[in-house]
Amino acid sequence: MADAETEAAPAPDAAAPVPNPAPERPSLRGAVRHGFEKLSREKLLRSYSWNIFRYIGDYLHLLGVFALLMTLAKNRSCTGISRSTQILYFLVFVTRYLDLMEETQAFYLVFFKITYIVTSIIVLAIFYKLEATYERQKDTCSLAVILIPCCVSAVLLAKTSQITDIFWTFSQFCEGFAMVPQYVFCYRDRMAKDLGVTFYVLSMGAYRCFYAANWIYKKVQMPRYSDFQSWLGGLIEILFFADYLLSFTGLSLLRSMVLKVDEKINEFKDKVEMKVLGSSSSVARESQAAGTELRQRRKADEAEEDIDI
Numbered sequence: 001m002a003d004a005e006t007e008a009a010p011a012p013d014a015a016a017p018v019p020n021p022a023p024e025r026p027s028l029r030g031a032v033r034h035g036f037e038k039l040s041r042e043k044l045l046r047s048y049s050w051n052i053f054r055y056i057g058d059y060l061h062l063l064g065v066f067a068l069l070m071t072l073a074k075n076r077s078c079t080g081i082s083r084s085t086q087i088l089y090f091l092v093f094v095t096r097y098l099d100l101m102e103e104t105q106a107f108y109l110v111f112f113k114i115t116y117i118v119t120s121i122i123v124l125a126i127f128y129k130l131e132a133t134y135e136r137q138k139d140t141c142s143l144a145v146i147l148i149p150c151c152v153s154a155v156l157l158a159k160t161s162q163i164t165d166i167f168w169t170f171s172q173f174c175e176g177f178a179m180v181p182q183y184v185f186c187y188r189d190r191m192a193k194d195l196g197v198t199f200y201v202l203s204m205g206a207y208r209c210f211y212a213a214n215w216i217y218k219k220v221q222m223p224r225y226s227d228f229q230s231w232l233g234g235l236i237e238i239l240f241f242a243d244y245l246l247s248f249t250g251l252s253l254l255r256s257m258v259l260k261v262d263e264k265i266n267e268f269k270d271k272v273e274m275k276v277l278g279s280s281s282s283v284a285r286e287s288q289a290a291g292t293e294l295r296q297r298r299k300a301d302e303a304e305e306d307i308d309i
Contacts, residue, residue, distance in 0.1 A: 020081050048221045057210035058112060064203030065119050071196030072126050077133035080189060080197040084181035086127065088174055090120040091147075096171035098164050138188045141181035142265050150174045157229060169229045176233035179204055183244050184262055187255050205241030208234055242245075 072078065097113040099105070127134060154170035182201060186192070212234050216224050243254040 011162065014169075018124055029254065048218045048225075051214060051217050053210050053214035053217055057207045057214060060203050060210060061116065061207040062112065064200050064207060065116065067196060067203060068123065069119065071194065071200060072130075074196065075194070076130070077176070078127055078130050079133055079135060080185070080192050080194045081127075081200075082141070082182040082185040083124075083127050083134060083140045084139055084143055085178055085185075088122045088146065088178040088181070089116075090124060092171045092175045092178060093117045093120055095167040098167060102164075135185075135189070138185050139181060140188070140266055141184045142261055142269060143181075144260075145265055146174070146177045146180065150177070158194055159229075172233040173228040174233075176236035176254060177240075179237060180240055180258070181195045186244070187247065187252075201244065205244065206235075208237045208241065212238060 004087060066080070071082070093113070094114045100110065100113055150170055150173040153173050154166050158166045158169040179201070186197075186201065214230060215227065215234065240254065243252050246252045247255050
């Protein structure tokens with residue numbers, strides 16, 4: 001009787017919709033923890049960025065820039081200096097330091113960034129004023145061969161598609177080749193013995209070596225630290241600088257290769273210019289060099305006549 005009086009439980013409706021589970025809300029605690037971890041990593045990176053290698057590199061760079069200005073002022077000529085290198089450094093500075101207009105920065109950084117931009121403009125102005133003393137026939141490295149690959153690499157390898165990031169990446173690659181025209185100039189000007197020019201070249205090369213030590217130090221202290229664009233540009237520049245140092249001993253590995261590549265590029269450039277324009281820049285360089293030598297001979301003759309009188 002009890003079983004008969006017991007009311008059977010209704011069977012579940014298979015067609016009834018199953019209510020969706022409430023969406024999980026992001027954990028505020030987890031978001032805060034992630035934010036603190038990111039801030040702590042950035043703060044740690046900044047603290048390790050200010051190390052002895054970075055300071056030495058910065059001051060060697062500054063010393064090289066002022067050595068260049070003093071050499072130009074003392075000689076009152078652009079002899080021994082590559083204008084192409086100065087153009088490349090100007091492009092490096094104006095594309096890298098766009099953050100001056102966006103971020104509040106320490107006085108140390110603002111001072112160095114503004115100094116580099118202003119001094120690069122001053123150097124180019126000196127080249128314009130002392131155009132007659134510029135040794136164009138020795139400054140043969142093609143800027144297009146450097147700038148085009150750097151532009152393509154910047155677009156492909158930039159971390160983001162933001163224009164400031166692309167410009168910053170371009171500046172890193174461009175700086176890796178900025179001293180190449182000066183090295184080519186020095187390789188062609190073997191008889192030059194201007195200590196100011198040599199000191200400038202050595203300072204600029206040593207600055208990048210200390211910056212490489214700065215990157216190694218930060219990598220050791222923070223294994224997750226990565227700056228591929230800066231590392232690649234720095235490695236390229238250090239290899240060229242090391243070969244320049246070897247050229248003093250006569251054991252240069254790249255000197256002959258660099259000069260041969262430079263000559264082939266200029267031969268191709270001259271052929272294109274002859275077909276398109278009907279004249280070539282090499283002919284203009286040779287005529288300018290001849291004119292410069294003629295002016296120097298005239299000055300020497302006039303000096304001898306004054307002595308005889």
